[in-house]
Amino acid sequence: FLQDSAQKISWSSTWRLANSRSYGKELSQPLANLKKMNLSRSFCLKKLPDLSNATNLERLDLYECIALVELPSSISNLRKLYYLETDSCRSLKVIPTL
Template sequence: LKTMKLSRSSRLKELPNLSNAKNLECLDLHQCVALLELPSSISNLHKLNFLETNHCRSLQVIPTLTNLVSLEDIKMMGCLRLKSFPDIPANIIRLSVMETTIAEFPASLRHFSHIESFDISGSVNLKTFSTLLPTSVTELHIDNSGIESITDCIKDLHNLRVLALSNCKKLTSVPKLPGSL
């Protein structure tokens, strides 16, 4: 089994133990609106490279994913009950944490030297963006958020090609930008 798509399984509340799905590369849980948590056995899926939990409105817990050395792409859009950012592996390339209630991101993100695309659009509880990001970031999306300020750490993103800050109604100023823009 390489791909498991359970998207739009609106009554699915829990997943089985996934320990035996050793070859799983793609886990798509898009719109599993009743799903409460991901099982801890997900940390055994060493070949998993794509995880999508978009619009899992009831999802409260994502266990640590740091063991998932192949994981490159995480999509967590519209996980409205997810309060804290899960521990994820440093090899992530694309990270989309849109429309959540997460108010801050861990400082450890600065060590994620492979991340290229970071999207935190729709993060209404996010007031400031002070997280130091690795210089590998080429796209940063903070659209439709409650952000009030961005620290000058953004000037160090020398590979940044896209900076999206539209509809940030509380944003009062933008710091010095990198020359790559």
């Protein structure tokens, strides 16, 4: 996963790692309070981790994550998710039923 995050992370409600090359420890943090996750233009991102603990996630921005191949099946359990941006994710092959 992604290591040198582009932005500082606020675990209160918003997570912005746009333009990141890597991340690691960030996704091991509790995600229950997270409402917005912006990973747009994370060009090396191939897959997302399990998001089942992100129960309050409302927005997930994956714009131009050109290497992203699949979304985790746990995304279909995110009842509060109302915005999912996958435009220009040209490698995306697996999208679970929402």
